[in-house]
Amino acid sequence: MKKALSIILAAGMLLTALAGCGSTSSSTPASTAGSASAPAAEGDYAGQTLKVAAIETAYGTQMWEDVVAAFEAKTGATVELTMDKNLEDVIDPSMKAGDFPDVVHLAVGREKAMPETLIKENALEDLTDVLSMNVLGEDVTVGEKIIGGFTGNTTTNPYGDDRVFLMPMFYSPCGLFYDAGLFETKGWEVPETWDDMWALAETAAAEDISLFAYPTAGYLDAFTYAMMAEAGGQDMFNRALNYEEGIWETPEMTQMFDVLTKLASYTEPSVPSNANGDNFTKNQQLILDDKALFMPNGTWVVGEMADAPRAETFKWGFMALPALEEGGDRYSYTFFEQCWVPAGAENKELAKVFISYLYSDEAADIFAASSAVQPIAGMTDALSEENQLFYAVYDDGAKAAIGTFAATDPVEGVNIKDAMCFTMDSVVSGTKTQADWVAAVTAASDALRAALK
């Protein structure tokens, strides 16, 4: 009897241990509350289930829950919503096992690089036909609603042709943030050209204020993209994004590296110490404390630092990059998030309908209430005054730079963002020179050109 019992116990132990790692039910309770009570037979998609995975960011989770509930009410479909701050870690195991979500809202440029990997592996669904679909419940196509330039760039069309694989979602202008209050009290003018900037650097240095700080070197991507466009125009910017041979030694790009190197010499010296995922807010704090004047960032920084202490007269200011010469073009990089459909998704048709719904006035209003702005004309009117100031940067004459480095086959050990942005840390601390920087970017660019899709 005892033996039998111990065998049963041992078997039970094994089973429970295995069961712990077997189940992968990842649907969050968030959506089920709405879907369980929704009448299932209303729309054309009643009875179908759509798996949506969305990254939880500074905008919060409520807007996605509301949009999903509204979509369920409209179509009768059931949506399983998964949200997490580290979304990759949540959906990655089942994706590796071949079980894909139908719609994923997750931007490129994150450390885990999930969409980039899927692009490199040709594992995304072609969404070009979504542009000609009518927005769910409206008489206008998705393509007509999206502001021009947000599709057809190297981010949404990663293979450099007319096929769209990533749909543009919430956007935010990136540029330089500063303390407008400090400029008022000191009577300084906000610089319009880089020459003004260097002059200001000397003035500020006399008061022990550094010119520049960056949260982590990774934030310099938007900055360098805008600088490339500013130095060489949109055409050269695109050629650089496609790793054109010899482009980094041209006079235009040399001008860009000159600005970056000079900026490094005016950077607050403690910045590299805190330029990592855990301490980057200390670098952002430098602006709030008036220890540094400018930092490259996106509009989310206002919410991110909402509770941080600040100088008494502090007031957020935001501008596009200064021009290289008097009257020259000023650029602001447009960061936008994307949503996409994995090629392995089961319910692609409904996934596309869902995406079309994301551009409806109804959904856009829900998103805008959480300050997440869809690239739809007129959306910025619904924003708070402070946020409107940021989005007005393009109305004030700045040009928009859109796009990312073109997709390539993965190249072992080569990462152009590392070479382009993170070398800044070494230039600030003096261990590398501008020549090293150009050489690193050129080497990475050459290696990636050979692997272009």
Place this chain on the structure above:
Amino acid sequence: MQKNKARSRFIVACVAPAVILSIIFLVIPTFNVFRMSLFKWGGYSPNKEFVGLNNFITLFHDAKFFQSVRNSILLIVVVTVITIGFALVFAAILTREKLKGQNFFRVIFYIPNILSVVVISAIFSAIYDSNYGMLNSILSIFRGGDAEPIYWLGDQKIVIYSIVGAMVWQAIGYYMVMYMASMSSISESLYESANLEGASRIRQFFSITIPLIWTNIRTTLTFFIISNINMSFLFVKAMTNGGPDGATEVFLSYMYKQAYTNSTYGYGMAIGVVVFSFSFALSAIVNAVTKREPLEF
């Protein structure tokens, strides 16, 4: 006979869970790492391309990989020597000397071991902070208030040693307690007779204490070196994420970046294979070098 059969069935049933679990979670994944290191694969799609030993050839021409090897070896050597050295000395003092508040010290030394690495990293990030950190504040007493602060986590020549500091602090207590346990089992009579012979405390430490706990030191040494590879990844991930500009990249942080951020999963696995073989070889070497006839008393 019947009884024997039942007995072996019982043994099989008892051992089976552990064996099955270790096969599923240890043997198969390890085998998979070796297999996948031969493929060019991003990690998600079914498009795996067999490339033979190409990943390894690329690896041996990758300057950033060698930087991570250098950093890892430096951490293994420096952290191990300092930690084990200090742990031995502290253990000897706490067991052999009559100190007031021995138990208090024992607890204090052990506390870092209870804390999670992330907490320790946060504490040390605060200590190392160049503008408001404790370390620079204390040093400014000697260097003067106007001296340029030392950038403990920003200066590429110093930052790896800043990580050493945090790792040593974290590990010392655990090993100290291990050594204290074996030191307290050494017979008091040996020390008494050494005293009568006129041997100094230091002489006693090297001639009695160390030889008699040698087996313990050997085991902990191997154990420590292997855990060091994992711990350095955790510390680097939480304190610097490999930065500034790769100055603190170690084996596993570089592997992580290649496997995920750079979408070269197969290449990441090749790094995994090298790390696996490296730690195996290192443990074997350490084991062979430290082999002595066990002393008994």
